[in-house]
Amino acid sequence: MxxxxxxxxxxxxxxxxxxYCHGIDLHTRLLYVCIIDNENNVLxxxxxxxxxxxxxxxxxxxxxxxxxxxxxxx
Numbered sequence: 001m002x003x004x005x006x007x008x009x010x011x012x013x014x015x016x017x018x019x020y021c022h023g024i025d026l027h028t029r030l031l032y033v034c035i036i037d038n039e040n041n042v043l044x045x046x047x048x049x050x051x052x053x054x055x056x057x058x059x060x061x062x063x064x065x066x067x068x069x070x071x072x073x074x
Contacts, residue, residue: 020066024055031055035062 025032
């Protein structure tokens with residue numbers, strides 16, 4: 001019988017608050033990007049090409065203190 005991995009040991013959890021939360025939905029050629037502040041105000045909600053330069057430019061004003069959440073479909 002196979003044993004389940006210990007989830008606590010394989011994942012890192014953020015325990016402090018940040019002013020911004022950034023969600024990315026990854027697709028083959030597109031990224032859906034959403035950035036909200038800690039009061040749930042939507043600051044960015046955009047669809048961009050899968051370009052690292054475009055993503056970094058979009059994140060630039062928020063990069064100093066942001067939590068990133070990624071959804072990767074399989």
